[in-house]
Amino acid sequence: MKRVNIFAFILILSAALLGCAPDLVVKDLDVTWNTANKKAKAEIANTGNKDAGKFMVYFNADEDPVSPNHIPQVSFNIPGLAKGASLTLIANFAPLAHPDNNNLANVYKITALVDPKDMVKESNENNNVKEVLLSPRMACVGFGPPPVAGTRYGSPAGNVPGDIVLLANGIKMSVHDFRWIGGGGTFNVARIEMPPPILFGTGQTINTNNINLEFDFSGIGFPVSKVELQYLDLGGLENFSVNGQPVPIYAGEFSAAPSPIAGVNVSVTSNPVPGGKTGTLVLTGAVQKLTIGGQEFWIDNVCAKE
Ligand SMILES: [Ca+2]
Ligand SMILES: [Ca+2]
Ligand SMILES: [Ca+2]
Ligand SMILES: [Ca+2]
Known part of the structure; x- marks a missing residue:
């Protein structure tokens, strides 16, 4: 009986600890991709019930084929995000155009990743990515x-x-x-x-x-x-x-x-x-x-x- 109680207690404690954690999410990802503008805007939120310390956000421009030396990526260092708070990031890919990446002409998808290096322990680590396929496709x-x-x-x-x-x-x-x-x-x-x-x-x-x-x-x-x-x-x-x-x-x-x-x-x-x-x-x-x-x-x- 005592054993069962301890087991139950551990269960409750783990649930409480898990419940008391930040949860970083990519809420929205908007992409503007044309000759004049190559930008991605993401809303990052902490939907957990604990403040998050520092973390990173990556914006990846996925290519086909992948360029040898100039894979387009924009990264941000975020000092922290309070529980319930959100922030908006704008990644500008235009300056990353290079002959090596065909001046970004091979990009078919934009991916936003929050906490890619897992610097923050979250209650949910499976809601940290959002993707937008570029439409129309282009070659x-x-x-x-x-x-x-x-x-x-x-x-x-x-x-x-x-x-x-x-x-x-x-x-x-x-x-x-x-x-x-x-x-x-x-x-x-x-x-x-x-x-x-x-x-x-x-x-x-x-x-x-x-x-x-x-x-x-x-x-x-x-x-x-x-x-x-x-x-x-x-x-x-x-x-x-x-x-x-x-x-x-x-x-x-x-x-x-x-x-x-x-x-x-x-x-x-x-x-x-x-x-x-x-x-x-x-x-x-x-x-x-x-x-x-x-x-x-x-x-x-x-x-x-x-
Ligand atoms: Ca998360
Ligand atoms: Ca002529
Ligand atoms: Ca050319
Ligand atoms: Ca994490």
Whole structure:
């Protein structure tokens, strides 16, 4: 009988001790993720009945693929949080953009973790994480590194038309004949390089010199409803097609490309720069394939969105 009493007492005591503990929770996680802003806002609360001492809060930007050296994470040191109190933290990821993490283009999820190092013993350790999947999903080709600047595709690399030369984030890039306005064509070279010293792209870009690049989005893992890229046109004419249309291919000034093509709306902006023009292409609709190339023509940040 005495034994049972002691056992009961221990049970009550443990319950009391457990009940008298902080409980840190991530109550809310809001993510703003677009070209201008890459921020996560979390409300952290202590819903326990004891004050919490110091702890940390991590905001992780989960990537696919994971970058080798610049995994985006924002961390906070919190000196303490009284019982019943809450605080709001804002993590700004924009300054963490780096070529090594594809300028944050591979981020698909934001995770907020309270007390990741378990510095506070809590009544509930299983409510310390909240995640937000970024929507729409997005996959991009940013032209490295890798590959290194100077990498060439096409004739000098021994490629033949149709060769797949690059695979990035499920997007396949192949090389094809460039077609002249009057018919006939050529198969010359595309080169990974730093762009001319004009505000265009981010880091490395790809130059097309009388060759076409085809981007195939069919292996991307989600339905594509939008494709965007940035371009720099320093002369000559361009080729352009969407989902294999028109046949054989549009040849002319890229900024005058027709719209719609194959049911996809085509929007090209154009701003003058010394020696040419730069701008963006936005394709809105179900895009499976995009073919593009020119003569003195660069592109960067080919992004497909859900
Ligand atoms: Ca907790
Ligand atoms: Ca803890
Ligand atoms: Ca780039
Ligand atoms: Ca042109």
